[in-house]
Amino acid sequence: MHDRGQNGALPLRVHITEPEPPNHGFIWKQGSSSGVVRAWICAACGYTELYTDNLAALYESYRKGRP
Secondary structure, three states, X not given: OEEEEOOEEEEOEEEXXXXXXXXXXXXXXXXXXXXXXXXXXXXXXXXXXXXXXXXXXHHHHHHXXXX
C-alpha cells in the first residue's frame, strides 16, 4: 500500500509521538514510534483489512499519552 506524496509513492505509515510529561528533568527526549500499514484485500469481494507492524512500540507510545 502506498500513498502518493510530493516526491512520488511512499509506504503508508502510522506515527505516534509521545506527549511531554508534566514533570521531567532538564534533559528530556520526546519519544515516538512508527509502523508501516499493510492491507489484505479479498479478491472475490473487495473486503479490506489494515494491519500495522511494530504494534508493541506503537501501543507503548500511545499508552504514555493516556492519563
